[in-house]
Amino acid sequence: MTGPLVxxxxxxxxxxLNAVYAIARVVAETYDTETGLDTVFRLARTIFIFDIVSLxxxxxxxxxxxxxxxxxxxxxxxxxxxxxxxxxxAREAYRTGQTVLRQEDAGPSVKGRERRRDYLGLPMLxxxxxxxxxxxxxxxxxxxPPEHIRLAEFxxxxxxxxxxxxxxxxxIATLEAQRELARMQDEFISTISHELRTPLGFxxxxxxTLLREDVDWKPETRVEFLRIVDDESxxxxxxxxxxxxxxxxxxxxxxxxxxxxxxxxxxRDASERTRSAHPEMDLxxxxxxxxxxxxxxxxxxxxxxxxxxxxxxxxxxxxxVTIVVKNLDDNIRIEVKDFGPGIPTExxxxxxxxxxxxxxxxxxxxxxxxxxxxCRKIVEAHSGKIGVHSKLDEGSTFYFSLPTxxxxxxxxxxxxxx
Ligand code: ADP
Numbered sequence: 001m002t003g004p005l006v007x008x009x010x011x012x013x014x015x016x017l018n019a020v021y022a023i024a025r026v027v028a029e030t031y032d033t034e035t036g037l038d039t040v041f042r043l044a045r046t047i048f049i050f051d052i053v054s055l056x057x058x059x060x061x062x063x064x065x066x067x068x069x070x071x072x073x074x075x076x077x078x079x080x081x082x083x084x085x086x087x088x089x090a091r092e093a094y095r096t097g098q099t100v101l102r103q104e105d106a107g108p109s110v111k112g113r114e115r116r117r118d119y120l121g122l123p124m125l126x127x128x129x130x131x132x133x134x135x136x137x138x139x140x141x142x143x144x145p146p147e148h149i150r151l152a153e154f155x156x157x158x159x160x161x162x163x164x165x166x167x168x169x170x171x172i173a174t175l176e177a178q179r180e181l182a183r184m185q186d187e188f189i190s191t192i193s194h195e196l197r198t199p200l201g202f203x204x205x206x207x208x209t210l211l212r213e214d215v216d217w218k219p220e221t222r223v224e225f226l227r228i229v230d231d232e233s234x235x236x237x238x239x240x241x242x243x244x245x246x247x248x249x250x251x252x253x254x255x256x257x258x259x260x261x262x263x264x265x266x267x268r269d270a271s272e273r274t275r276s277a278h279p280e281m282d283l284x285x286x287x288x289x290x291x292x293x294x295x296x297x298x299x300x301x302x303x304x305x306x307x308x309x310x311x312x313x314x315x316x317x318x319x320x321v322t323i324v325v326k327n328l329d330d331n332i333r334i335e336v337k338d339f340g341p342g343i344p345t346e347x348x349x350x351x352x353x354x355x356x357x358x359x360x361x362x363x364x365x366x367x368x369x370x371x372x373x374x375c376r377k378i379v380e381a382h383s384g385k386i387g388v389h390s391k392l393d394e395g396s397t398f399y400f401s402l403p404t405x406x407x408x409x410x411x412x413x414x415x416x417x418x
Contacts, residue, residue: 015046015047016047016151019043019044019046019047020047020154022043023040023043023044023154023155023158024158026039026040026043026162027040027158027161027162027165030162030165031165031169033162033163033165033166034069036162037055037069037071037159037162038071040155040158040159040162041053041071041073041155042073044151044152044155045073047151048144048147048148048151048152049138049148050073050120050136050137050138050152051072051073051137051138051139052070052071052072052073052085052086052135052136052137052139053069053070053071053073053134053135053136053137054067054069054070054071054086054087054090054134054135054137055067055068055069055070055090055124055132055133055134055135055159056068056087056090056091056094056124056132056133056134056135057124057131057132057163058094058131058132065087065090065091065094065132065133067087068132085104085106085117085119085137086119086121086135086136086137087135088102088104088119088121089101089102089119089120089121089133089135090121090132090133090134090135091121091133092121092133093121093122093123093124093133093134093135094121094123094124094130094132094133096123097123097130098123099120099121099122099123099149099152099153100120100121101118101119101120101121101143101144101149102118102119102121103116103117103118103119103143104117104119105117106139112140113140113141114139114140115140116139116140116141117137117138117139118137118138118139118141118142118143118144119135119136119137119138120135120136120137120138120144120148120149120152121133121134121135122134122135122136122152122153122156123156124156124159124160124163125157125160126160126163126164126167127164127167131163134155134156134159136152187355188355191355191368191369192243192368195239195366195368196236196239198366199232199233199235199236199239200232200236202228202229202232203229203232203233203236206225206226206228206229207229209225210222210225210226235366239368242368242370242371242374243368243370245370245374246354246370246373246374246377249373249374249377249378249381250354250377254377254381256296256297256300256378256381256382257297258295258296258297258382259295259296259297259298260293260294260295260405261293261294261295261296261298261301262291262293263291263293263294263296263301263325263332263334263402264287264291264325266296266298266301266302266305267285267287267305267323267325267334268285269302270302270305270306270309270323271283271285271309271323273306274306274309274310274313278313281313281321282319282320282321283309283320283321283322283323284320284321284322284323285322285323285325286322286323286324286325287323287324287325288325288326288327290327291325291327291332291404292327292332292404292405293404293405294331294332294382294402294403294404294405295382295403295405296382296402297378297381297382300378300381300382301378301382301402303374303375303378304374304375304378304379304386304400305323305334305336307371307372307374307375308336308375308398309321309323309336310371311371311372311398312336312338312340312396312398314365314366314367315338315340315341315362315365315396316338316339316340316341316395316396317340319338319339319340319395320338320339321336321337321338322335322336322337323335323336323337324337327404328401330403330404331384331401331402331403331404332401332402332404333399333400333401334399334400334401334402335397335398335399336397336398336399337395337396337397338395338396338397339394339395340395340396341361341362341392341393341395342390342391342392342393342394342395342396343358343388343390343392343396344358344360344392345390348388348390351372351388352372352373352375352376352386353369353373354369354370354373355368355369355370355373356369356372356373357369372398375400379400379401379402382402382403383403384400384401384402384403385400385401386398386399386400386401387399387400
């Protein structure tokens with residue numbers, strides 16, 4: 001015998017019928033197993049008497065039975081510690097696949113009638129497999145009469161359904177997560193292949209052209225082609241560096257080497273790099289005086305600045321760009337402000353996610369959606385915060401903060417208004 005596979009036959013009283021319908025409804029409608037079990041056992045107690053109920057399920061890790069749920073509902077309410085008493089009945093029902101009745105003696109520490117313990121063990125069937133045992137315990141007799149055993153089997157069948165629902169929900173969630181992962185991997189491969197192909201296409205095209213033996217290229221044309229090859233190789237290297245950084249940042253393998261650093265100097269260096277790369281850009285600095293030092297990895301913070309400035313150049317090409325640096329209570333706040341197209345509000349919460357790019361016009365500009373993610377990870381590794389304020393057609397202000405250390409910078413002439 002493997003225990004009841006369908007609810008046992010017709011019931012007798014109206015109370016039983018109502019409780020049975022209510023139990024069936026709970027099983028059909030409840031997704032939270034713990035709440036479902038609480039309700040089912042509360043309803044069960046209206047149709048037959050028991051003092052404790054406990055559920056033992058096979059552990060996925062060890063394969064052994066482990067307590068999964070326990071509740072004292074009747075006379076044993078104050079004796080929750082004794083719930084484990086039903087374990088032998090659960091084990092026997094699990095091992096034999098049959099309903100078992102055990103009578104035990106609580107021993108001399110329990111006075112009076114309650115020394116007598118009756119345990120009704122029922123096999124727990126989920127998806128046609130016995131996965132554990134359900135135990136109803138009754139203290140102080142009398143034992144469970146046959147009609148109560150029948151009702152208990154009915155309840156056990158429904159508890160099995162509740163667990164089956166949970167198993168299926170879990171399985172669906174796992175499958176959905178796997179599908180989402182596969183989708184993200186596909187999307188990642190297609191984005192990255194596209195991004196790698198573009199510079200590679202230029203390099204291959206111009207090199208093949210230069211190698212043609214039937215054409216005698218003028219020196220200035222040759223230089224121009226080689227410059228394109230040079231630029232595109234830089235892009236390729238930058239892309240691969242970003243990919244490596246992003247994977248190291250994600251797994252926490254990118255260590256920061258932090259030393260007390262003058263932030264104003266970092267900002268000036270970053271703005272010089274941007275000016276030499278984009279001489280046409282109207283870049284201004286507003287740096288507050290007497291900035292304290294901050295404990296930072298200068299290379300990584302420079303990377304954040306370069307990224308924000310490069311984005312301002314890419315997405316707000318004709319705009320004035322201003323770097324504003326302020327000393328707040330215990331941190332330095334750095335802002336990169338442009339007067340470009342701005343970013344639609346609904347995309348702002350996602351901007352710092354890996355591979356996120358705003359769809360629409362700006363997505364025609366080359367990029368991978370890694371830059372802001374890398375910035376966020378670097379700033380967070382410094383215990384700082386990063387964010388953006390943006391309004392459509394007015395512009396965007398990307399900002400980040402870095403906690404300061406108490407030593408004031410010696411150079412007081414940091415105010416620049418260019
Ligand atoms: P990428 O530039 O490679 O696409 P980022 O992570 O640096 O990746 O930026 C994510 C997206 O944020 C960009 O695709 C762009 O749509 C938007 N964005 C970033 N900076 C600006 C800016 N200054 N103005 C408008 N949009 C911006």
